[in-house]
Amino acid sequence: LAKTTQPISMDSYEGQEVNITCSHNNIATNDYITWYQQFPSQGPRFIIQGYKTKVTNEVASLFIPADRKSSTLSLPRVSLSDTAVYFCLVGDRAGGSYIPTFGRGTSLIVHP
Amino acid sequence: DSGVTQTPKHLITATGQRVTLRCSPRSGDLSVYWYQQSLDQGLQFLIQYYNGEERAKGNILERFSAQQFPDLHSELNLSSLELGDSALYFCASSVYDRVNTGELFFGEGSRLTVL
Secondary structure, three states: OOEEEOEEEEEEOOOOOOOEEOOOOOOOOOOOOOEEEEOOOOOEEEEEEEEEEEEOOOOEEEEEEEOEEEEEEEEEOOOOOHOOEEEEEEEEEEEEEEEEEEOOEEEEEOOO | OOOOOEEOOOOEEEEOEEEEEEEOOOOOOOEEEEEEEEEEEEEEEEEEEEEEEEEEOOOOOOOOOEEEEOOOOOEEEEEEHHHOOOOOEEEEOOOOOOOOOOOOOOOOOOEEEEE
């Protein structure tokens, strides 16, 4: 079964670049890697998705090595409003069904 | 605003009772997913429906059931409630059958408190 592992928490300061790595050793060949952001008492919100190499959008970059067993979410120049929990999502499979499985998430705290 | 609507936002009830949580997906989305989030368990997948049919099942208790109606809204029924069922229940929708090819859009959640 696919499983993701992320650091439980990270601390950073305003203006710094933050890199959060997710391990997904058993990712399936056709699975994408998707990252979500969640603020307290709100639903998770999509940040970025990729399959391999590097993907960049206006919010973040996603780096995926060739073996795809891990991925790194990069947040450039974080601000206080980036304080949130970040989840990576890959698939899981049970009885032939595809189950979108979130990890425990990384709680990022950005300090002034 | 994700376009996914969940009601009620807050619900307080007693042990042994039954509640129904409702979700309206984004316009055009055929898939609905239910998740439970508690402090000690993280974001746990419960069940998925696609165009009215159950597509995938996670760690959903037998006391819980769900369905998706012809208008694509979904309801999650929780019965014989226990204190441990207190959690945030999220609904998410997607246009795709398999979310690995697209993103999930989450509602704001229904906070259930069982006393």
